[in-house]
Amino acid sequence: MIRSEILRDIAPILRDQLVVCNIGLPSQELHMIDDQPTNFYMLGTMGLSSSIGLGLALAQDKTVISIDGDGSVLTNLGTLPTIANNVADNYILMIIDNGSYGSTGDQPTYAGKKTSLTAVARACGCENVVECQDVDAGKVLQAAIDSKKMTVIVVKCDSGNIKLPVITMDPVVIRDRFMTAIKA
Amino acid sequence: MSIDKKIVDDLVANDISFVTTVPCKQLAGVIEEVEARPEIFHIPSNKEDEGMGLCAGAFMGGKRPAIIMQNTAIGVTINTLATLIQYYRMPLPMLISYRGELREPVACQVEMAVHTKALLNQMNVPTYHFHKESDVDELDAILKYTFMCNKPVAILTDASFWGGYGDQ
Numbered sequence: 345m346i347r348s349e350i351l352r353d354i355a356p357i358l359r360d361q362l363v364v365c366n367i368g369l370p371s372q373e374l375h376m377i378d379d380q381p382t383n384f385y386m387l388g389t390m391g392l393s394s395s396i397g398l399g400l401a402l403a404q405d406k407t408v409i410s411i412d413g414d415g416s417v418l419t420n421l422g423t424l425p426t427i428a429n430n431v432a433d434n435y436i437l438m439i440i441d442n443g444s445y446g447s448t449g450d451q452p453t454y455a456g457k458k459t460s461l462t463a464v465a466r467a468c469g470c471e472n473v474v475e476c477q478d479v480d481a482g483k484v485l486q487a488a489i490d491s492k493k494m495t496v497i498v499v500k501c502d503s504g505n506i507k508l509p510v511i512t513m514d515p516v517v518i519r520d521r522f523m524t525a526i527k528a
Numbered sequence: 529m530s531i532d533k534k535i536v537d538d539l540v541a542n543d544i545s546f547v548t549t550v551p552c553k554q555l556a557g558v559i560e561e562v563e564a565r566p567e568i569f570h571i572p573s574n575k576e577d578e579g580m581g582l583c584a585g586a587f588m589g590g591k592r593p594a595i596i597m598q599n600t601a602i603g604v605t606i607n608t609l610a611t612l613i614q615y616y617r618m619p620l621p622m623l624i625s626y627r628g629e630l631r632e633p634v635a636c637q638v639e640m641a642v643h644t645k646a647l648l649n650q651m652n653v654p655t656y657h658f659h660k661e662s663d664v665d666e667l668d669a670i671l672k673y674t675f676m677c678n679k680p681v682a683i684l685t686d687a688s689f690w691g692g693y694g695d696q
């Protein structure tokens with residue numbers, strides 16, 4: 345499966361949760377598949393999906409899912425020790441690991457070579473780290489939500505993209521409707 | 529009252545309850561005070577752009593955030609300021625140790641000091657410079673201004689403000 349197929353698969357689970365979605369194609373795909381006010385789309389700032397999600401989880405009680413990519417986590421690798429040492433049991437980091445920088449044309453990442461983000465997350469001190477295959481993403485995500493334990497999920501999948509439009513929604517509108525949904 | 533305590537009192541009085549920090553010798557006392565206050569959740573970050581991401585999330589979750597950092601990190605946060613904090617219009621007080629100013633013993637610090645105000649100016653970040661100890665009296669008003677206008681606002685605090693670097 346490629347990332348857009350996984351997102352289509354897990355959309356029914358995501359729609360009831362607060363979701364911080366990574367820059368580029370992941371946000372565009374989620375926006376097209378199931379746009380929700382509970383989705384925060386990143387329009388820029390590669391690497392910070394996990395940090396924004398952690399800050400949000402620490403600031404309020406609802407479950408927060410950060411959807412991140414292997415390339416973006418590598419860009420902001422310092423995020424994993426911060427997550428490990430500031431446990432928020434309403435926080436799930438889902439890394440969709442296709443071993444490539446999808447949004448820029450599928451150049452290979454080190455996560456697709458010798459580097460295991462699962463092992464890195466564990467070495468950083470993250471306590472619940474689950475690596476799974478694309479087809480099991482939904483099951484593993486639902487189990488993480490139900491566990492009420494901070495969880496890092498690394499979903500191994502194929503690289504590949506679909507053609508789709510950019511998000512034209514104004515960033516302040518995205519932010520405002522997200523904040524309204526958080527308070528609801 | 530110590531300057532560190534006065535600064536953190538102002539943060540708390542302005543309902544700031546989520547503070548991320550990257551260590552700095554000059555700001556060590558403030559960071560210690562932030563850590564000690566039950567009203568504030570203190571989360572050290574490994575890099576300042578990561579810290580700004582944490583602050584953006586905390587703000588959307590209903591908390592007033594702040595970041596404590598060195599001016600050298602302006603270089604690593606330009607993109608985050610432009611495409612996250614400013615683009616989504618979020619407030620962010622940035623309490624910054626202004627290294628490389630008068631009394632600086634380390635020559636390399638001057639290399640980023642000469643760019644600091646120019647970069648902040650280019651980014652249209654409202655910038656205040658604390659040089660004398662009494663300048664801290666404006667902090668309360670600066671924090672209120674930050675959350676009024678929903679912008680990142682820089683507070684540069686130099687070595688003269690902190691009383692020098694001690695014996696060296």
Ligand SMILES: [Mg+2]
Pocket residue numbers: 413414415440441442443444445446
């Ligand atoms: Mg990828």
